[in-house]
Amino acid sequence: xxxxxxxxxxxxxxxxxxxxxxxxxxxxxxxxxxxxxxxxxxxxxxxxxxxxxxxxxxxxxxxxxxxxxxxxxxxxxxxxxxxxxxxxxxxxxxxxxxxxxxxxxxxxxxxxxxxxxxxxxxxxxxxxxxxxxxxxxxxxx
Numbered sequence: 465x466x467x468x469x470x471x472x473x474x475x476x477x478x479x480x481x482x483x484x485x486x487x488x489x490x491x492x493x494x495x496x497x498x499x500x501x502x503x504x505x506x507x508x509x510x511x512x513x514x515x516x517x518x519x520x521x522x523x524x525x526x527x528x529x530x531x532x533x534x535x536x537x538x539x540x541x542x543x544x545x546x547x548x549x550x551x552x553x554x555x556x557x558x559x560x561x562x563x564x565x566x567x568x569x570x571x572x573x574x575x576x577x578x579x580x581x582x583x584x585x586x587x588x589x590x591x592x593x594x595x596x597x598x599x600x601x602x603x604x605x
Contacts, residue, residue, distance in 0.1 A: 558580075
């Protein structure tokens with residue numbers, strides 16, 4: 465079972481790049497009551513499972529290392545936001561957020577009411593229009 469932690473600032477965030485952490489903390493400051501709990505760096509997807517003749521424990525580790533990682537899974541009431549944090553967000557951030565929702569539903573919680581979210585410091589041109597069309601919540605902080 466993956467541990468949820470209370471939503472709020474921490475001393476550090478698992479595997480989050482420094483620039484991403486700055487954006488995340490700005491979001492927390494601006495929206496202090498947005499979520500109840502979060503999970504950081506949640507692995508989803510199949511990953512690679514076959515390393516040939518390597519021992520089974522090495523193959524399991526390799527699978528985990530090659531799975532996709534969701535920056536933040538944020539819980540509020542009966543819904544889940546699947547969050548990609550990305551400086552200067554472009555189409556790739558939108559695609560990641562959408563893909564992570566599908567992987568979360570497929571590998572973690574198929575019954576969840578899950579939404580794609582991108583949190584950024586700046587959007588590239590056309591991204592707001594595309595995000596709205598694709599149903600991705602984008603927050604610029």
